[in-house]
Amino acid sequence: xxxxxxxxxxxxxxxxxxxxxxxxxxxxxxxxxxxxxxxxxxxxxxxxxxxxxxxxxxxxxxxxxxxxxxxxxxxxxxxxxxxxxxxxxxxxxxxxxxxxxxxxxxxxxxxxxxx
Amino acid sequence: xxxxxxxxxxxxxxxxxxxxxxxxxxxxxxxxxxxxxxxxxxxxxxxxxxxxxxxxxxxxxxxxxxxxxxxxxxxxxxxxxxxxxxxxxxxxxxxxxxxxxxxxxxxxxxxxxx
Numbered sequence: 001x002x003x004x005x006x007x008x009x010x011x012x013x014x015x016x017x018x019x020x021x022x023x024x025x026x027x028x029x030x031x032x033x034x035x036x037x038x039x040x041x042x043x044x045x046x047x048x049x050x051x052x053x054x055x056x057x058x059x060x061x062x063x064x065x066x067x068x069x070x071x072x073x074x075x076x077x078x079x080x081x082x083x084x085x086x087x088x089x090x091x092x093x094x095x096x097x098x099x100x101x102x103x104x105x106x107x108x109x110x111x112x113x114x115x
Numbered sequence: 116x117x118x119x120x121x122x123x124x125x126x127x128x129x130x131x132x133x134x135x136x137x138x139x140x141x142x143x144x145x146x147x148x149x150x151x152x153x154x155x156x157x158x159x160x161x162x163x164x165x166x167x168x169x170x171x172x173x174x175x176x177x178x179x180x181x182x183x184x185x186x187x188x189x190x191x192x193x194x195x196x197x198x199x200x201x202x203x204x205x206x207x208x209x210x211x212x213x214x215x216x217x218x219x220x221x222x223x224x225x226x227x228x229x
Contacts, residue, residue: 034216034217037160042221042222043206043219043220043221043222044160044206044217044219045219046216046218047216049216091158093158093160095160095217097215102148102165103150103162103165104210104217106160107158108158108159109155109158109159
């Protein structure tokens with residue numbers, strides 16, 4: 001099956017700093033990728049849709065200026081959490097659809113802890 | 116907007132027994148896809164089984180099968196011959212198109228006991 005990677009797998013940062021998370025599709029091209037956030041013992045909530053060559057589409061209630069998304073190429077999307085605060089601490093997961101498989105492939109996730 | 120409801124926060128099953136996890140959904144779409152994902156402690160999302168709404172036949176993948184009732188908007192997962200490795204969070208999910216954004220249910224934590 002297709003493989004999606006995320007980097008870093010975990011990160012600890014100080015409040016007020018910015019953190020970048022990368023999502024890569026390793027063996028296929030993805031014009032669209034999705035970013036989810038999962039708080040402890042909760043479900044995955046879609047944050048935004050990352051579109052190669054155009055602006056990301058954000059879900060209601062997600063601050064686009066705080067969660068910057070850049071789909072730099074057909075295999076890479078980045079999520080930057082700007083001016084991170086402790087309430088941004090969460091598990092961030094990306095996914096990339098592969099139409100030939102008619103399914104989405106998930107990255108292993110990134111655990112962000114903001115002190 | 117679509118909603119997905121999982122009414123069982125936790126379930127327990129003995130090894131080798133059968134368990135059914137419930138999922139209901141609400142949509143005005145006529146064509147869509149339903150999924151069950153497994154999230155083990157590693158938190159890697161793993162696709163368990165998929166059902167296309169236009170197919171009347173229930174999907175089956177080895178020990179995993181679904182009971183898809185389109186009129187009732189119900190999509191339950193049956194795990195047969197449960198194994199210790201089946202212990203995980205299970206999420207029901209809905210997709211309106213070919214690999215578009217997913218709407219997840221709240222999840223069911225499955226425990227497998229000896």
